Amino acid sequence: MITEIKGNVMYFDGCSTVELAEKYGTPLYVYSENAILKECNEIKECFPDKYENTRVAYATKAFCSIAMCKIMEREGFCMDVVSGGELFTAIKAGFPAERIEFNGNNKLREELELAIEYGIGRIIIDGLQELHMIEEICKQKNKKINVLYRITPGVDSHTHNYITTGKKDSKFGIPLDADVIYPAVEAAINSPFVNFKGIHFHVGSQLFDNCSHLLALETTLQLVKKTKEKFDYDITELNIGGGFGVTYTDEQRKPYEYFVKPVMEKITEFFNQLGMERPAVVIEPGRSMVAEAGITLYKVGSIKEIKGIRKYVSIDGGMTDNIRPALYQAEYKGVIANKMDMPADDVVTVCGKCCETGDVLIKDGKFARAEQGDILAVLTTGAYGYSMASNYNKNPIPGVVLVKDGKSAEIIKKQSYEDMIERECYVEL
Numbered sequence: 001m002i003t004e005i006k007g008n009v010m011y012f013d014g015c016s017t018v019e020l021a022e023k024y025g026t027p028l029y030v031y032s033e034n035a036i037l038k039e040c041n042e043i044k045e046c047f048p049d050k051y052e053n054t055r056v057a058y059a060t061k062a063f064c065s066i067a068m069c070k071i072m073e074r075e076g077f078c079m080d081v082v083s084g085g086e087l088f089t090a091i092k093a094g095f096p097a098e099r100i101e102f103n104g105n106n107k108l109r110e111e112l113e114l115a116i117e118y119g120i121g122r123i124i125i126d127g128l129q130e131l132h133m134i135e136e137i138c139k140q141k142n143k144k145i146n147v148l149y150r151i152t153p154g155v156d157s158h159t160h161n162y163i164t165t166g167k168k169d170s171k172f173g174i175p176l177d178a179d180v181i182y183p184a185v186e187a188a189i190n191s192p193f194v195n196f197k198g199i200h201f202h203v204g205s206q207l208f209d210n211c212s213h214l215l216a217l218e219t220t221l222q223l224v225k226k227t228k229e230k231f232d233y234d235i236t237e238l239n240i241g242g243g244f245g246v247t248y249t250d251e252q253r254k255p256y257e258y259f260v261k262p263v264m265e266k267i268t269e270f271f272n273q274l275g276m277e278r279p280a281v282v283i284e285p286g287r288s289m290v291a292e293a294g295i296t297l298y299k300v301g302s303i304k305e306i307k308g309i310r311k312y313v314s315i316d317g318g319m320t321d322n323i324r325p326a327l328y329q330a331e332y333k334g335v336i337a338n339k340m341d342m343p344a345d346d347v348v349t350v351c352g353k354c355c356e357t358g359d360v361l362i363k364d365g366k367f368a369r370a371e372q373g374d375i376l377a378v379l380t381t382g383a384y385g386y387s388m389a390s391n392y393n394k395n396p397i398p399g400v401v402l403v404k405d406g407k408s409a410e411i412i413k414k415q416s417y418e419d420m421i422e423r424e425c426y427v428e429l
């Protein structure tokens with residue numbers, strides 16, 4: 001068990017959350033290595049270990065750090081990066097370049113140059129303009145690179161609007177209009193500077209239904225067939241993205257198998273019928289790899305009760321370390337980590353310390369009666385928490401601690417005030 005209760009204290013991967021808070025200070029992001037490894041094993045069992053010629057690329061944007069790159073390397077995973085900064089982090093971690101894939105709707109020339117220079121495994125291209133930029137760079141550097149096209153499959157995945165990406169009106173991917181997609185495919189096939197491997201889609205995030213993946217796959221397979229007919233070209237790789245949902249409050253999480261199995265069945269059947277060899281298949285989980293492996297520890301500060309209306313419990317972090325509730329009404333569960341033996345029967349709103357009314361982490365959640373100095377743990381914060389952190393109100397970004405079997409180590413030091421102003425000066429003009 002990753003989370004346990006001993007006496008009145010919540011333990012996380014064998015470590016007392018109260019002791020962690022004391023030792024490293026709050027706010028504090030805590031990741032359980034065993035929880036990450038458990039995700040890795042679940043994925044491996046039903047995907048790369050089960051089907052030949054398949055790969056898992058962790059979408060680093062969920063939580064990008066040197067330590068995470070090291071774990072992914074050891075686990076044999078690939079990584080999907082979406083910026084020069086993430087690419088740089090992976091390279092600095094010594095992550096093998098050929099296992100890196102690069103996504104993004106507006107990759108900058110210098111980012112593409114860095115990627116091609118390092119010799120990364122794949123660039124997933126979002127449009128013809130990007131193909132031309134890659135060709136120029138490859139020509140200049142005398143290199144050739146593997147590419148896929150990200151398509152917009154025209155699937156509406158019915159999650160929050162900000163996190164659906166597959167429907168037609170989206171900044172991501174190439175639209176499937178015949179006069180757009182086929183010239184792009186033809187240009188990639190005929191380019192001396194790229195190896196055109198195949199098609200990529202990513203339909204959205206936090207999904208609990210496999211129908212978006214299956215619908216998008218249907219469209220993709222038609223494109224594969226058309227590519228064969230029109231250009232006599234065999235597509236050798238399909239990337240079906242990520243988006244697998246996790247449990248924040250009371251969602252029923254689906255096993256990876258639920259998504260992967262019907263996808264593989266459909267792909268296998270399709271290529272058998274076509275008499276073509278099945279392409280490599282890649283998945284790109286981000287959130288599901290790290291969300292439940294992370295918690296955030298805070299210290300309770302002021303408590304304000306507005307009689308008959310609401311009780312506010314303020315903590316020493318907030319939207320600066322977890323923007324998701326303010327950004328898209330994400331919901332979380334929390335506990336008073338030093339009062340696990342007490343009934344959670346007090347309805348309170350947990351708010352941050354920023355000067356924004358919207359700086360609320362949990363609205364009307366049930367907690368044990370909180371007092372100043374208590375340790376409040378917000379659960380399932382491992383994805384898109386640290387990676388979206390900001391210095392708003394000049395709050396330093398908290399540190400990150402990795403725990404495993406009762407051991408702990410700081411993997412990202414917390415920012416100091418000095419760190420925050422290090423690059424500042426005044427020039428009188």
Ligand SMILES: *Cc1c(COP(=O)(O)O)cnc(C)c1O
Binds near residue numbers: 059205206241287288
């Ligand atoms: C964000 C992203 C992912 C991962 O999505 P999750 O919902 O975190 O699993 C995968 N692929 C691409 C291209 C992405 O942008």
